[in-house]
Amino acid sequence: MLINVAAIRRAENGTGTFDLQKDFSQVSTRLEGVVFVAPVHVKIQVDNSGDSLLVRGQIKSELDVQCDRCLTAFRYPVHIDYEDEWIYAPQATEEQSETALIFDKDDIDLTERIYEQIILEFPMRFICSPQCKGLCSSCGENLNQKSCDCVQDDIDPRLAALAKWPRED
Template sequence: MNITRVRRAAGETAQFDLEEDFPPFEFGSETISFLSPVHVQLRVHNTGKLLLTQGMIVTELKAVCGRCLEDFRYPMNLSFEDEWVYAPSATEDQQESAFLFEKDEFMINERILEQIVLALPMKFVCTPNCQGLCPLCGANLNREKCRCVTSEVDPRLAGLAKLTLDD
């Protein structure tokens, strides 16, 4: 992404509309793949001291539900904001708090992927009311009702069944 015009004029702003195919990536023990290209709308503003970027990322991932283990589409629509500083003129504080660039181009793909990874949930769930799998037979409880007997009590808690609550 070439930012020559913005970088050289304080107060200048430019809009960029980017679309890129990203390869699958590892996330914990899962491989996450993209079902659509990553679309980024980016605004770059030269404040005189740094370049302020504000962006919106839209894409769709293929994920595996952590409850029922089914593949599903996971839409992403997220915003981000970053500060970029031209490396040769960066102050010590800016070197610690902003992203650095050395030419009149941003290599922004790595930053986009980082934003996507940061927005991922700890555990994917296909729907809030997903019932998951039966712990005994493995049936997907969203599709079928299993015939497993679930009244089995953990032997460590069997003594609690004898307790009664007296008012």
């Protein structure tokens, strides 16, 4: 994902748009069972603000993931509003270098930066639907598809521990 920002950087109020696509199917997500199944598509507008380049746009892709509750595989759409600040190295302050993308050549490879954005937006858990009932903890049945006759212990294990405490009343 290589772009050249020479014209935008040199012109006062320089601006440009980029439409990029890259195959990420061989790129690890660092999470077991989570893989890219669509190319990563990036559409951005880059504006020269004088001190830096302000970047706004969208990142789209699709992942194959496994539901954390029912273990069913499902497609998880990646749709991220991407905002960033890119700063030419000689102009960057130390503070900026912690958050902004610092570039020292007008050719910028965005692959790493875009990858980071996607990974940062991962949820704590992938859940196939907010209504997902998960698997029965006794028989393993997928409760989205069938119910089972197991007696469900509804008590949260943490509360169950509290319930055992002697009460003083």
